[in-house]
Amino acid sequence: MTAIVDIACHVPEQSVAVDDIGERVQAGEHLMRTFRKFYGLREVRRSQSTDVRETLLAAAANLPGLRGNEHRVRHVLYARTVSTIAPAGQNPLEDVCAALGLDNAAAFTLTQHGCATGLLGIELAGRLLASDGDPSALALVFAGETTFSPALQIIPESTVMGDCTAACLVGADGERDRLLGLAVRTYGQYAEGFPPYPLDPGFLKDHNELLAAVILEAAEAAGVSVDELAVILPHNVNRLSWVWTCRALGLPVERVYLDNVPVTGHCFAADPFINHVHARAAGRLRPGDLYLMASVGLGATFAAAVLRH
Known part of the structure; x- marks a missing residue:
């Protein structure tokens, strides 16, 4: 069973x-006031x-679990939102692997699922490791990008983007953070709603119900109910969308870990x-807890995963 062996992040100062x-x-004051007052966005971290x-x-x-285990890493996956992140001829992921000694x-990189690609990366890493047949093998999954272009600074109807990154070591099995259920749904009718183009009004209207549905589907795949989840670890788009999603789920919004929305933005x-x-550091995720990770990618892909810490 796929498990996250270790997990770490980088939050720029x-x-x-x-x-x-x-x-x-050159965003309008009305939009920025909406971000501050209703969406709970205050600042973001930038590299x-x-x-x-x-x-x-x-x-x-x-990522302490990587040190000394470089020889065990068989696969490195970079889960990306944006297809192009470097000038032609450069391969940042190969450079990162060389610097880390992952010979x-x-x-390879994953794209086309927008900001939901990270959860796909965890599941795919587990499948690759299972097919390898080496119980000691590991995969390293990266997520997060930099806002190198003006078009990546803001999603006008939704959020402000930040530069935090994450790294996860994944094993084919493990004692904690085991993947119990995953649900992914892509709604191609919203495929054209991607910056710099405005989001499809239908996507904005349907977003919360579609997200709630994929969360319920992931819980069903794991054989649990959403009421059993100790915490939901969300994408940090904005607070208001999670208030509405929780209403659709019949859950208190306090069940969602939203502490980072005002300080990191959407990474x-x-x-x-x-x-x-x-x-985990705040004591909101304890050993044995069931929890759910959820994210939505423009285009539009909805993903949710249930794990046990």
Whole structure:
């Protein structure tokens, strides 16, 4: 059974107010007031560098389970939201693998699922390891990008983007953070709603009900009810969307770990993993707890995974 062996994140030190980002991209005051007052967005973390290699290596440096186990890593997956993150001729993931000494690993990227790609990466890593037949083998999954382009700064109807990254070591089996159930649904009718184009109004209308449905499907796949979940580790798009999603689920919004929404913003596919690290440190995720990770990618893919810590 797929399990997350270790998980870490990198949160840049620099905080930038969402109003400052709105000014940079010439967003209207009405939108920024909505972000602050209703969406719970206050600031995001931004890297001093737009080179994603630096932020991925910083996440890996915080992953103690990797040190001394580099020879066991057979696969490296980079779960990306954006298809192009570097100039032609550069391969950031190969450079990261070389810097980490992952000589035995096959490295590749995942895209086309938007910000839901990270959860797909965990599940795919488990399938690859199971097919290898080596119980000691590991996979390394990266998530998170940098906001190197003005088009990546803000999703106008939704959120402000940040530069935090995450790294996960995955095993084919393990004693904790075992993957019990996964649900993924792609609704292609919303495929054109991707910045710099405006989001499809239908997507905005249906988002919360569709997210609630995929959460229920993941819980059913795991053989549990949503009432049994100790915490939901969300994508940090905004607080209001989770209030509405929780109403659809019949859950109190306090069940969702939203502490990072005001301070990190939405960090591409890395949010659920960053929230895992912080919820654990805050005592919101304890050994034996059932929990759920959820994320939505524009385009539009909805994903949810149930695990036991």
